[in-house]
Amino acid sequence: MVDVPQLVEQARQGRPRAVARLISLVEGASPELREVMAALAPLTxxxxxxxxxxxxxxxxxxxxxxxxxxxxxxxxxxxxxxxxxxxxxxxxxxxxxxxxxxxxxxxxxxxxxxxxxxxxxxxxxxxxxxxxxxxxxxxxxxxxxxxxxxxxxxxxxxxxxxxxxxxxxxxxxxxxxxxxxxxxxxxxxxxxxxxxxxxxxxxxxxxxxxxxxxxxxxxxxxxxxxxxxxxxxxxxxxxxxxxxxxxxxxxxxxGVLAQRRRSRAAHEVETIAVTALRERIGDLRGDQRLDALAERIVAGETDPYRAADELVDGLTNGG
Amino acid sequence: MVDVPQLVEQARQGRPRAVARLISLVEGASPELREVMAALAPLTxxxxxxxxxxxxxxxxxxxxxxxxxxxxxxxxxxxxxxxxxxxxxxxxxxxxxxxxxxxxxxxxxxxxxxxxxxxxxxxxxxxxxxxxxxxxxxxxxxxxxxxxxxxxxxxxxxxxxxxxxxxxxxxxxxxxxxxxxxxxxxxxxxxxxxxxxxxxxxxxxxxxxxxxxxxxxxxxxxxxxxxxxxxxxxxxxxxxxxxxxxxxxxxxxxGVLAQRRRSRAAHEVETIAVTALRERIGDLRGDQRLDALAERIVAGETDPYRAADELVDGLTNGG
Structure with a gap:
């Protein structure tokens, strides 16, 4: 169990081990990643x-x-x-x-x-x-x-x-x-x-x-x-x-500094969002929907593009 | 203007130029790509x-x-x-x-x-x-x-x-x-x-x-x-x-052949779907939502992960 607020407070005080630990957490995509990032936001x-x-x-x-x-x-x-x-x-x-x-x-x-x-x-x-x-x-x-x-x-x-x-x-x-x-x-x-x-x-x-x-x-x-x-x-x-x-x-x-930082943040959000969406699709592996679509492609009943549309529509409608 | 049905018919008859043209169309991600793939599906x-x-x-x-x-x-x-x-x-x-x-x-x-x-x-x-x-x-x-x-x-x-x-x-x-x-x-x-x-x-x-x-x-x-x-x-x-x-x-x-082909088709759908989702996010470049999120990250009001969640939720709710 990682005490994120305590680690962040210690890092703020300049304790190197806390800093190292936080970097390991974000680097390793640990379960605490989101909590760490949320706690760090106001300090950055x-x-x-x-x-x-x-x-x-x-x-x-x-x-x-x-x-x-x-x-x-x-x-x-x-x-x-x-x-x-x-x-x-x-x-x-x-x-x-x-x-x-x-x-x-x-x-x-x-x-x-x-x-x-x-x-x-x-x-x-x-x-x-x-x-x-x-x-x-x-x-x-x-x-x-x-x-x-x-x-x-x-x-x-x-x-x-x-x-x-x-x-x-x-x-x-x-x-x-x-x-x-x-x-x-x-x-x-x-x-x-x-x-x-x-x-x-x-x-x-x-x-x-x-x-x-x-x-x-x-x-x-x-x-x-x-x-x-x-x-x-x-x-x-x-x-x-x-x-x-x-x-x-x-x-x-x-105003270039603020502009660069905004652009950097936007890029970061994009990268994370793409990863999240990719994971959602990844979760469908072994899912009946993807299997059924694949079956229909092999049978020549649909093509990969129409199938991908169906899949994306399914995802983007809360499916 | 590409006459896709005609090209497909010619390819079916074995005309090499039609085959070459179709490959160029799908390879180059041309506007006709989807039409071509749909027309090919029942023939594959x-x-x-x-x-x-x-x-x-x-x-x-x-x-x-x-x-x-x-x-x-x-x-x-x-x-x-x-x-x-x-x-x-x-x-x-x-x-x-x-x-x-x-x-x-x-x-x-x-x-x-x-x-x-x-x-x-x-x-x-x-x-x-x-x-x-x-x-x-x-x-x-x-x-x-x-x-x-x-x-x-x-x-x-x-x-x-x-x-x-x-x-x-x-x-x-x-x-x-x-x-x-x-x-x-x-x-x-x-x-x-x-x-x-x-x-x-x-x-x-x-x-x-x-x-x-x-x-x-x-x-x-x-x-x-x-x-x-x-x-x-x-x-x-x-x-x-x-x-x-x-x-x-x-x-x-x-039954391994059918299984391999289904798995191949599923993989293909996945790849296309990820690309499509990535493009949707890409479309948000210069969009007010992404800009606003980036602004809030730079101000320390949110972090990239919460922002990505908001973005993905926006996309997946037909936003």
């Missing part, structure tokens, strides 16, 4: 959610870790959600994240959570926003969501952040990779990490060109900055924070 | 659907082609549906299939169709059964569905056949690959192709072991045969046909 909406994405090897975890340090210096409470779909079964990447983040392990103002995919993409897209809500309700001022920018689902998660950071590194052919994955379109801030390596300027120039940053824009439009960093030495990290805060201020000024 | 249920799956390089297309030749010798009309998801954009594999199948190109008793994925797996799982229906209605006695056995969706398609053939080749580590993809569980007939190569016996033995074919079974259970072939020289192909016919007879005797 304060966290600034930053998505970080990029190909493997660009230094996402190092950059994330450096950003945590920078935000902690200003007294902010920081949540980190590391979503790594490259390792659906092993959990190896999870350990890696933890090691890289270990300098923050004893800091009570930092929550770190790794999420692996559950083998299907929908699960990931669905669970991450819930985990963000927990971190938000737990009093995080900033939530950093780190994803590998390779799949559609990861792009989706990143695009659900308030601000999306796209990371690249010199000499990795990232430009092309990023363009393929569609992540170039989602960046609000671009980071060329490992900028002490050869080719950093070329990568920045290529990026500048691909983004059409040299072209004229409608005045007042956001112009994504390109920041060069060496995250391992914390170089350029303050500039990234500055860029993030500028983007946030720009969004707030223009 | 005659074709014996054989799924062929296996890793790239095991000789699926060669085997398929040899099976076409074998079935044609007995006067059967044959449809081939080659589903190749490895090439979502290029269409290169499509051309390859055509070349391999070219010996049948001028045979009026053979229909060959390649389908590429449309970039999302759902599309493939959804379109293949419709195309099978067209070939069925066009009078094909046998429909061979060739898929690459690597993804969940392909396994799904193969499992929707009346009989599933799993192909392997020696020295490709196919045993392990097949096990990973879960295709070992779906075979009704196993083919070790390229059996003139070293290691063919070892592959057959390994397969025999993995399938537990040496173990005792409930009398009357189907015991998947392992057939060795050299498809390029048509060696062993008659044995494959024999195995297929045996499996078909076994299924008919025990």
């Amino acid at each position: 909406g304060n966290a600034y959610v930053v998505g970080l994405t990029g190909s493997p090897g660009v230094g996402k975890s190092t950059t994330t870790s450096a950003l945590v340090t920078a935000y902690r210096k200003t007294g902010k409470r920081v949540g980190v959600l590391a979503v790594d779909p490259s390792s659906p079964f092993s959990g190896g990447a999870l350990l890696g994240d933890r090691v890289r983040m270990s300098e923050h392990a004893s800091d009570p103002g930092v929550y770190i959570r790794s999420m692996a995919t559950r083998g299907h993409l929908g699960g990931l897209a669905w669970a991450a926003p819930q985990a963000i809500r927990v971190l938000d309700a737990a009093g995080c001022d900033v939530v950093l969501v780190e994803t590998v920018g390779v799949g559609q689902s990861e792009v989706e998660i990143a695009s659900q952040a308030d601000t999306s950071v796209v990371l690249l590194a010199p000499g990795m052919g990232d430009g092309i990779q990023a363009a393929k994955a569609g992540i170039l379109e989602i960046g609000d801030v671009y980071v060329v990490n490992k900028a002490d390596r050869d080719g950093a300027d070329a990568t920045a120039r290529e990026l500048n060109h691909m983004l059409g940053l040299g072209e004229s824009r409608t005045p007042g439009d956001w112009r994504p900055p390109i920041v060069k960093t060496v995250a391992a030495r914390a170089e350029g990290i303050d500039e990234v924070v500055e860029a993030l805060e500028k983007h946030r201020a720009w969004m707030e000024e223009r | 249920g005659n074709a014996y659907v054989v799924g062929l799956t296996g890793s790239p390089g095991v000789g699926k297309s060669t085997t398929t082609s040899a099976l076409v030749t074998a079935y044609r010798k007995t006067g059967k009309r044959v449809g081939v549906l080659a589903v190749d998801p490895s090439s979502p954009f290029s269409g290169g594999a499509l051309l390859g299939d055509r070349v391999r199948m070219s010996e049948h190109a001028s045979d009026p008793g053979v229909y060959i169709r390649s389908m590429a994925t449309r970039g999302h797996l759902g599309g493939l799982a959804w379109a293949a059964p419709q195309a099978i229906r067209v070939l069925d209605a066009a009078g094909c006695d046998v429909v061979l569905v060739e898929t690459v056995g690597v993804g969940q969706s392909e396994v799904e398609i193969a499992s929707q056949a009346d009989t599933s053939v799993v192909l392997l080749a020696p020295g490709m580590g196919d045993g392990i690959q097949a096990a990973k993809a879960g295709i070992l569980e779906i075979g009704d007939v196993y083919v070790v192709n390229k059996a003139d190569r070293d290691g063919a016996d070892a592959t057959a033995r390994e397969l025999n072991h993995m399938l537990g074919l040496g173990e005792s079974r409930t009398p009357g259970d189907w015991r998947p045969p392992i057939v060795k072939t050299v498809a390029a020289r048509a060696e062993g192909i008659d044995e494959v046909v024999e195995a297929l016919e045996k499996h078909r007879a076994w299924m008919e005797e025990r």
Whole structure:
């Protein structure tokens, strides 16, 4: 028996075990999921959610870790959600994240959570926003969501952040990779990490060109900055924070932040509703109606489309 | 304006262009899709659907082609549906299939169709059964569905056949690959192709072991045969046909065929119904209800789950 109100109260007070427990509850689609989400609702909406994405090897975890340090210096409470779909079964990447983040392990103002995919993409897209809500309700001022920018689902998660950071590194052919994955379109801030390596300027120039940053824009439009960093030495990290805060201020000024959050919430509701409807249909497996329809299709008396119409009508009329 | 009844009549008479046009209509989710499916329904249920799956390089297309030749010798009309998801954009594999199948190109008793994925797996799982229906209605006695056995969706398609053939080749580590993809569980007939190569016996033995074919079974259970072939020289192909016919007879005797077809039809209805429900929700984008719910979530007045409940209730009460 889980005492949800008590857990939520403890999470609000900043107890890491309560936060971890709540994330496990929402992540695992436990029976208490709905109760947890209802209890969290009035506590959410304060966290600034930053998505970080990029190909493997660009230094996402190092950059994330450096950003945590920078935000902690200003007294902010920081949540980190590391979503790594490259390792659906092993959990190896999870350990890696933890090691890289270990300098923050004893800091009570930092929550770190790794999420692996559950083998299907929908699960990931669905669970991450819930985990963000927990971190938000737990009093995080900033939530950093780190994803590998390779799949559609990861792009989706990143695009659900308030601000999306796209990371690249010199000499990795990232430009092309990023363009393929569609992540170039989602960046609000671009980071060329490992900028002490050869080719950093070329990568920045290529990026500048691909983004059409040299072209004229409608005045007042956001112009994504390109920041060069060496995250391992914390170089350029303050500039990234500055860029993030500028983007946030720009969004707030223009109502874009509220708009993005509404759109994110709408998307979330949609995902949950589709899952619920799918489950309703799933419940009909072995149900006489579906069996009877299948029988009639096999007999050539009806076709799958008319049958689906009947099924949907049955469901949508309280059947 | 498409004259569906005329197209269907022409397809029934065996005109290849009409068959091709109908498949394009159902594949492309055209406005006429429902009309086509309704017109086809009473004409379907005659074709014996054989799924062929296996890793790239095991000789699926060669085997398929040899099976076409074998079935044609007995006067059967044959449809081939080659589903190749490895090439979502290029269409290169499509051309390859055509070349391999070219010996049948001028045979009026053979229909060959390649389908590429449309970039999302759902599309493939959804379109293949419709195309099978067209070939069925066009009078094909046998429909061979060739898929690459690597993804969940392909396994799904193969499992929707009346009989599933799993192909392997020696020295490709196919045993392990097949096990990973879960295709070992779906075979009704196993083919070790390229059996003139070293290691063919070892592959057959390994397969025999993995399938537990040496173990005792409930009398009357189907015991998947392992057939060795050299498809390029048509060696062993008659044995494959024999195995297929045996499996078909076994299924008919025990009512398994009808049961599989009902289950396939039920699955199809489900897929279509979920898509339809998803579209209904999609229609709500920009709808006041979803916007209002999103607004309330952002304000912390409700949570995504309660909002989804409201949305689903609205839909399922004719809203």
